Amino acid sequence: MYNTEMSITWAISIGLSTLLAYFFKNLYRQRMLVKTLIKQGLPVAPNHNFLFGHLLYLKRFSDAMPKGAHFQYMFSDIYQESFQDGGVFYLDMWPLSPLFLAVVSPTTATSVTQTNSKIYARKPDLLPKLFKPLAGGPNLFDMPEVEWKPWRATFSKCFSNEHFMYLVPGIVEQTLVYCETLRRHAEMGDTFFLDTMTIRFTMDIIGKTILNSELGAQRGYNPLADCMISQMRWQQPNGDINPFSLIHLPRFFMQWLNGRRMDSYIGPELDKRFREHRASPPDSKKNKAIIDLLLQAYSPNSEATPNQEETMDPEFRLFAIRQIRMFVFAGHDSTSSAITYCFHLLSRHPKALQRLRAEHDETYGMDISSVASKLLANPALANGLLYTTAVIKEALRLFPPASSSRQGTTGVEITDDRGMVCPTEGAVVWVNHQAMHRAPKYWVRPDDFLPERWLVSPDHELYPMKGAWRPFENGPRNCIGQGLVMMELRIVLSLTVREFLFEDAYEEFDARGGRKGIKNYKGERAFQIDEGAAHPAEYYPCKVKLNV
Numbered sequence: 001m002y003n004t005e006m007s008i009t010w011a012i013s014i015g016l017s018t019l020l021a022y023f024f025k026n027l028y029r030q031r032m033l034v035k036t037l038i039k040q041g042l043p044v045a046p047n048h049n050f051l052f053g054h055l056l057y058l059k060r061f062s063d064a065m066p067k068g069a070h071f072q073y074m075f076s077d078i079y080q081e082s083f084q085d086g087g088v089f090y091l092d093m094w095p096l097s098p099l100f101l102a103v104v105s106p107t108t109a110t111s112v113t114q115t116n117s118k119i120y121a122r123k124p125d126l127l128p129k130l131f132k133p134l135a136g137g138p139n140l141f142d143m144p145e146v147e148w149k150p151w152r153a154t155f156s157k158c159f160s161n162e163h164f165m166y167l168v169p170g171i172v173e174q175t176l177v178y179c180e181t182l183r184r185h186a187e188m189g190d191t192f193f194l195d196t197m198t199i200r201f202t203m204d205i206i207g208k209t210i211l212n213s214e215l216g217a218q219r220g221y222n223p224l225a226d227c228m229i230s231q232m233r234w235q236q237p238n239g240d241i242n243p244f245s246l247i248h249l250p251r252f253f254m255q256w257l258n259g260r261r262m263d264s265y266i267g268p269e270l271d272k273r274f275r276e277h278r279a280s281p282p283d284s285k286k287n288k289a290i291i292d293l294l295l296q297a298y299s300p301n302s303e304a305t306p307n308q309e310e311t312m313d314p315e316f317r318l319f320a321i322r323q324i325r326m327f328v329f330a331g332h333d334s335t336s337s338a339i340t341y342c343f344h345l346l347s348r349h350p351k352a353l354q355r356l357r358a359e360h361d362e363t364y365g366m367d368i369s370s371v372a373s374k375l376l377a378n379p380a381l382a383n384g385l386l387y388t389t390a391v392i393k394e395a396l397r398l399f400p401p402a403s404s405s406r407q408g409t410t411g412v413e414i415t416d417d418r419g420m421v422c423p424t425e426g427a428v429v430w431v432n433h434q435a436m437h438r439a440p441k442y443w444v445r446p447d448d449f450l451p452e453r454w455l456v457s458p459d460h461e462l463y464p465m466k467g468a469w470r471p472f473e474n475g476p477r478n479c480i481g482q483g484l485v486m487m488e489l490r491i492v493l494s495l496t497v498r499e500f501l502f503e504d505a506y507e508e509f510d511a512r513g514g515r516k517g518i519k520n521y522k523g524e525r526a527f528q529i530d531e532g533a534a535h536p537a538e539y540y541p542c543k544v545k546l547n548v
């Protein structure tokens with residue numbers, strides 16, 4: 001008995017010592033790497049500490065921010081405080097995350113995502129872990145370059161301008177449901193969470209685009225929509241810089257359960273469509289929903305006769321489910337945030353709202369109830385809305401819902417605005433859209449909402465600098481859905497801004513015990529939080545009135 005206890009104690013001691021030795025070896029290696037970068041005079045964030053890296057330094061920034069604010073703001077503040085000249089800097093948060101190499105300079109960002117072929121398609125090694133709960137496994141967003149390329153080409157067919165015209169009726173139909181709900185809120189005069197409501201709306205739109213089916217998320221429960229929404233709520237906020245998300249049992253369980261439920265929804269839908277495709281191949285011109293493209297790619301030259309029983313290869317079936325889950329996530333999440341911020345900014349800028357409405361009066365006529373039928377008759381009508389497009393671009397500049405990152409590697413170096421050459425090996429190279437879009441070095445009046453900057457001629461001081469606006473990122477791995485987003489937003493604004501007036505209800509929310517402590521980031525109460533995409537804090541409590 002005594003001997004057994006001794007053996008267990010020894011085994012635990014040896015195990016712990018090995019773990020500690022492993023930890024300290026990696027700590028030493030990581031910190032020495034950063035020390036070398038400092039010695040070479042490279043742009044490393046100040047106050048680096050051998051034990052804590054930059055974690056103590058970061059605390060100063062995070063303490064000055066509202067709880068839960070998106071971690072991109074910390075990087076933005078560090079940039080503003082110390083790195084405006086070069087626009088690139090290293091930050092060491094090990095063991096919370098790998099070394100970060102933050103890029104704020106548009107010129108450097110262009111080299112990372114557009115011109116350097118050794119890195120432009122190389123997603124970070126940590127990305128699959130972050131995406132696993134959402135997609136269930138490897139997907140277009142996080143795939144290595146070789147597998148990604150042919151699939152990108154396949155899925156691009158869903159995102160051609162020609163195909164968008166087939167999507168317009170579905171978008172209009174769902175926007176009318178969204179308007180009905182807004183009207184009900186206007187009648188009741190209640191406070192509701194606009195972002196939460198908008199998430200269900202964009203979920204319905206993406207259901208059409210991806211599955212070519214009605215999810216009905218705006219009207220009630222849908223297993224796919226609700227499990228995906230729950231999955232995002234269960235995501236560890238700021239997970240990119242926090243590995244402890246894995247050590248949270250309820251989260252682990254809920255994400256596993258949601259994943260199973262989503263798979264159980266998509267799987268049978270896929271099987272049904274597969275049988276339909278086998279029985280009579282659909283018109284490939286019109287049927288370009290992601291699910292159809294997957295099935296067309298699966299057996300384009302199959303010799304099976306139409307009525308022959310055939311089942312899908314289980315491996316391909318799983319692959320297809322993962323792609324669909326990823327598209328459902330990527331296709332609704334950022335878009336809902338963009339819509340909410342458009343309404344937020346317009347509520348704060350009555351002159352811009354007035355000009356927007358005037359453009360819609362001119363394009364659609366004064367009868368607002370006829371907009372839907374006009375769009376259905378001529379789906380391209382919204383494309384001519386120049387000021388509307390400028391409003392959307394400006395909202396995406398001020399509140400970019402996403403950002404972009406690549407895996408640094410041996411032999412790949414990037415150059416900052418001062419000409420400093422920075423090695424990327426072992427680092428996550430992170431193009432921080434939020435910091436770039438608000439940088440005084442690249443934008444005139446960066447914090448002001450000025451849609452007109454998108455309409456002025458190149459000699460005007462407001463004319464945007466080339467490459468400094470990248471909410472969808474640029475380069476071969478840019479956002480595949482950006483054309484759809486712009487069209488969706490133009491249609492949504494066309495059907496709403498002349499009928500409704502939004503007003504945020506943060507004051508009421510806070511008075512009822514909502515948020516304690518620091519409430520604003522740089523004076524903005526609707527600051528961004530990390531929840532999948534960057535969403536407005538507390539999901540934007542607001543009231544809506546009819547514009548009578």
Ligand code: HEM
Pocket residue numbers: 113140141142152206209327330331332334335338400401402403404405471472473474475476477478479480481482484485
């Ligand atoms: C306002 C809305 C949106 C924003 C701001 C946004 C932004 C982004 C960004 C920044 C990336 C990363 C690009 C890179 O790393 O180079 C991305 C990738 C991606 N987005 Fe979007 N996105 C939006 C909406 C959509 C929609 C509606 C869809 C699909 C229907 C979509 C599908 C994707 C996919 C599949 C990728 C990965 C592309 C690849 O690696 O080839 N996104 N998006």
